[in-house]
Amino acid sequence: MRKLYRKLESMKNPLTSMRKNANSHPGRVFSDKKWIVPFFASLVVSVTLILSAAFGLLNSSYSGEQLSFDIIPFAKSENSSGYFVESELKKSLDTDRVMKREGPRLAYLISGTKGDCRRMMRTLQAVYHPRNQYILHLDLEAPPRERLELTLSVKSDPIFFEVNNVRVMEQSNLVTYKGPTMIACTLQAIAILLKESVEWDWFINLSASDYPLVTQDDMLHVFSNMSKNLNFIEHTQISGWKLNQRAKPIIVDPGLYLSKKSDIAWTTQRRSLPTSFKLFTGSAWVMLTRTFVEYCIWGWDNLPRTLLMYYTNFISSPEGYFHTVICNNEEFRNTAISHDLHFIAWDTPPKQHPIALTMKDFDKMVKSKAPFARKFAREDPVLDKIDKELLGRTNRFAPGAWCVGSSDDGADPCSVCGNDTVFRPGPGAKRLQELLQTLLSEDSLKKQCS
Numbered sequence: 001m002r003k004l005y006r007k008l009e010s011m012k013n014p015l016t017s018m019r020k021n022a023n024s025h026p027g028r029v030f031s032d033k034k035w036i037v038p039f040f041a042s043l044v045v046s047v048t049l050i051l052s053a054a055f056g057l058l059n060s061s062y063s064g065e066q067l068s069f070d071i072i073p074f075a076k077s078e079n080s081s082g083y084f085v086e087s088e089l090k091k092s093l094d095t096d097r098v099m100k101r102e103g104p105r106l107a108y109l110i111s112g113t114k115g116d117c118r119r120m121m122r123t124l125q126a127v128y129h130p131r132n133q134y135i136l137h138l139d140l141e142a143p144p145r146e147r148l149e150l151t152l153s154v155k156s157d158p159i160f161f162e163v164n165n166v167r168v169m170e171q172s173n174l175v176t177y178k179g180p181t182m183i184a185c186t187l188q189a190i191a192i193l194l195k196e197s198v199e200w201d202w203f204i205n206l207s208a209s210d211y212p213l214v215t216q217d218d219m220l221h222v223f224s225n226m227s228k229n230l231n232f233i234e235h236t237q238i239s240g241w242k243l244n245q246r247a248k249p250i251i252v253d254p255g256l257y258l259s260k261k262s263d264i265a266w267t268t269q270r271r272s273l274p275t276s277f278k279l280f281t282g283s284a285w286v287m288l289t290r291t292f293v294e295y296c297i298w299g300w301d302n303l304p305r306t307l308l309m310y311y312t313n314f315i316s317s318p319e320g321y322f323h324t325v326i327c328n329n330e331e332f333r334n335t336a337i338s339h340d341l342h343f344i345a346w347d348t349p350p351k352q353h354p355i356a357l358t359m360k361d362f363d364k365m366v367k368s369k370a371p372f373a374r375k376f377a378r379e380d381p382v383l384d385k386i387d388k389e390l391l392g393r394t395n396r397f398a399p400g401a402w403c404v405g406s407s408d409d410g411a412d413p414c415s416v417c418g419n420d421t422v423f424r425p426g427p428g429a430k431r432l433q434e435l436l437q438t439l440l441s442e443d444s445l446k447k448q449c450s
Contacts, residue, residue, distance in 0.1 A: 102421060103131065103220055103221075103224045103421055103423065104131075104201040104202065104220060104223045104224060104226075104228065105131045105132055105133065105199050105200040105201055106129075106131075106132045106133070106200060106201070106202050106203075106204055106216075106219065106220070106223075107132065107133040107134075107135075107193045107197070107200040107202065107203045107204070107290075108124075108127060108132060108133070108134045108135070108203075108204050108205075108206060109135050109137065109186060109189040109190075109193075109203070109204070109205045109206070110123055110124055110127075110134065110135075110136050110137075110206050110207070110208065110210075111136075111137045111138075111139070111175070111185065111205070111206075111207050111208070112136075112137070112138050112139070112142070112207065112208035113138070113139045113141050113142055113175070113208075114139075114141045114142045114143070114146065115142075115146070115378075116138065116142070116208035117138065117142070117146045117147075117149050117150045117153075118378075119208040119209065119378055120136055120138070120150065120208045121150070121153055122211075122383070123206060123208060123210060123211060123212075124136065124166070125393075125396050125397050125398075126211060126212050126387070126391060126393060126397075126398050127206070127212050127216060127398075128159075128166075128216065128397050128398070129216035129217070129220065129400060129402065129420065130159075130163045130165065130402050130417050130420040131220065131402075131420045131421075132165060132200070132216065133165050133167075133193055133196075133197050133199070133200050134165060134166045134167065135166075135167045135168075135169060135189050135192060135193060136150060136154070136166070136167070136168045136169065137168075137169040137172070137173070137185060137189060138150055138168075138169075138172060139172055139173060139174060139175040139185075139261075140172045140173060140174040140175075140259065140261075141174065141260075141261045142172070147168075147172060150168055151168045154166050154167075154168055157396075158415070159397075159414065159415070159417060162417060163417060165197075167192070167196065169188075169189065169192065171188075173185045173188070173255075174255040174258070174259065174260075174261055175255065175261075176253050176254070176255040176261060176262075176263070176264060177284075177316075177318065178251075178253075178263075178264050178315060178316050178317075179251065179253025179255055179256075179264050179317065180253055180256070180308075180311055180312045180313075180314070180317045180321075181253055181255040181256060182284070182317075182318045183308070183311065183317055183318055183321050186205060186318075187296065187297065187308075189205075190203060190293045190296070190297060191297055194290075194293075194294065194297065200290060201228050201289065201290055202223070202228075202287050202288065202289055202290065203286075203287070203288045203289075203290065203293050204286070204287045205284075205285060205286060206285070206372065207374065207375070209374055209375035209376050209377075210285075210342070210372055210373070210374040210375070210376075211372070211373055211374070211376055211383060211386060212371060212372055212386075212391065212398070213343070213365055213366070213370060213371055213372060213373055213386065213390055213428065214371045214390065214391075214426075214428030214429065214431070214432055215391055215392070215398045215399070215400060215425075215426060215428055216398065216400060217400040217401060217423040217424050217425055217426070217429075218371070218425050218426060218428035218429040218432055219371055219432070220423050221423040221425040221429050222425070222429050222432045222433050222436065224423070226436065228289060228290075229289060229291065229335050230289065230335055230337055230440075231286070231287070231288050231289050231292050231326060231332065231335050231336050231337065232286065232287040232288075232337045232339055232340065232341050232439075233282060233283070233286045233287075233288065233322060233323060233326060233336055233337070233338070233340065234282040234283040234338050234339055234340040235280045235281070235282035235323040235326075235327060235336060235338050235449065236280065236281060236282060236338070237278060237279070237280050237327070237449070237450065238279040238280065238281050238320075242281075243273060243279070246279075246281065246314075246315060246316070246320075247271075247273055247274075247279055247314075248270040248271055248272075248273070249266065249267075249270060249315055250266075250267045250269050250270065250271055250313045251264045251265065251266055251267070251313055251314070251315050252264065252265045252267065252313065253312075256312075264315070267313075274310065277303075277307070277324065277328045278324070278327065278328060279320065279324055280320060280323035280324045280327045280449070281316075281319050281320045281323060282319060282320075282323045282338070282340070283319065283340035283342070283344075284316075284318040284319050285340045285341075285342050285372075285374070286322055286340060287340075287341055288322065289335070292326065292332055292335070295325075295329070295331075295332070296322070296325060301329075303325060303328060303329060304325050307321060307324055307325055307328075308321065311324075326449070327449035333448065333449045334448060336448050336449055337439050337440070337444070337445075337448075338439075338444070338447055338448065339435075339439050341370055341371050341372055342370055342372045342373060342374055343357075343364065343365045343368040343370040343372070343373040343374075344373070344374055344375075345357060345361055345364070353375075354374065354375055356375055356376065356377045356380070357373060357374070357375065357376055357380070357382060358377075358380060358381075358382055359381060359382050359385065361382070362382055362385060362386075365386075366390070366431070368435075369431040369432060369434055369435035370435065371428070371432055390428060392426070395412040395413075395414060396412060396414065397412075397414040399413060399414060400414075400423070400424060401418070401419070401422040401423055401424035402414075402417055402418050402419065402420045402422070403416070403417075403418065404416050404417070404418030404419075
């Protein structure tokens with residue numbers, strides 16, 4: 001009964017019970033003082049930050065400087081392109097182009113196959129200049145001995161070692177000319193050039209059977225006065241009966257999955273024509289701007305990747321991939337100049353490959369005013385004639401203003417590298433200038449991507 005009575009009493013007056021419980025542990029709530037030090041420390045830091053911000057704002061307002069924050073404001077103009085990363089990257093690229101007003105720099109890919117090591121070195125030396133970048137690729141058909149020979153030839157050259165602008169691709173790819181493996185190799189070389197060097201403006205692809213008809217001083221001098229937004233890519237839209245022969249067949253390139261080179265395989269299936277883009281074709285030899293090849297690698301709007309997948313099963317895709325990309329992009333289509341800057345001779349009617357150039361074609365090469373020609377047989381005498389009469393090449397390199405060494409007793413003046421911003425153009429510069437004036441005429445520009 002007493003217990004029941006006490007319980008009833010506590011229910012009547014709960015405050016009394018709470019006081020008793022509290023008094024049974026005097027000072028317990030305030031006995032733990034560990035929180036005091038962190039509390040005051042955070043208070044001091046907060047006050048310091050507030051005062052610093054206040055004084056910083058006052059100082060910037062008095063000095064007339066405006067604070068800049070890396071924040072995109074919510075209130076923008078009607079043009080919403082500024083919200084996306086691709087437009088910001090494009091602006092930075094455009095800014096770089098405006099800031100750099102010095103002479104251009106070229107990036108070369110020189111490719112070859114089995115037996116092309118010495119021809120590649122000869123072409124490299126004929127187009128060499130310290131301002132440029134060079135990457136060499138021997139495909140997987142070449143034996144390891146030949147790739148080693150090419151690598152040692154580059155490493156043992158004192159000028160290449162000093163300037164450090166020549167690279168040999170460590171990974172050898174199997175390249176089938178008619179299939180997409182050539183495009184894959186070209187894109188890999190471009191990616192390496194973009195990664196290794198920011199100092200170039202145009203990309204040029206050559207093979208071991210190509211050779212220059214002008215010196216690099218001629219090239220660099222002429223292109224110093226050209227817009228760096230021009231892409232030289234011979235192109236024409238595929239139409240009529242060519243659509244059935246080129247666009248509808250489906251091929252498979254064994255080079256994508258085999259380790260030995262073999263011809264492309266034709267399938268029995270045929271595909272319908274694309275409706276979201278137009279197909280173009282032309283020469284596989286190009287001179288493309290850095291901005292455009294960056295777009296092909298990054299592909300802001302996914303068009304380059306879409307077309308790369310489409311051209312995986314396309315006959316002679318090297319003659320159509322870059323052409324279709326550039327002509328289906330509004331930003332770049334007006335930069336396409338329909339010329340590959342090569343002199344090439346064909347049979348009548350033209351076959352798959354051009355005829356080999358010889359002495360009888362020398363005058364035609366010069367009259368074409370093109371800076372390059374193809375294709376040449378190994379060690380053909382016409383190459384010596386080009387060296388002597390067009391390039392003035394008597395030693396390793398075609399001479400230029402950068403060659404400041406002594407030429408006494410037959411010494412190589414290009415063994416000493418001088419100022420690479422100075423050019424000494426010759427007759428080749430005049431020929432090239434005349435060609436470009438024709439290509440940039442109003443009549444020629446009307447044919448862009450048409």
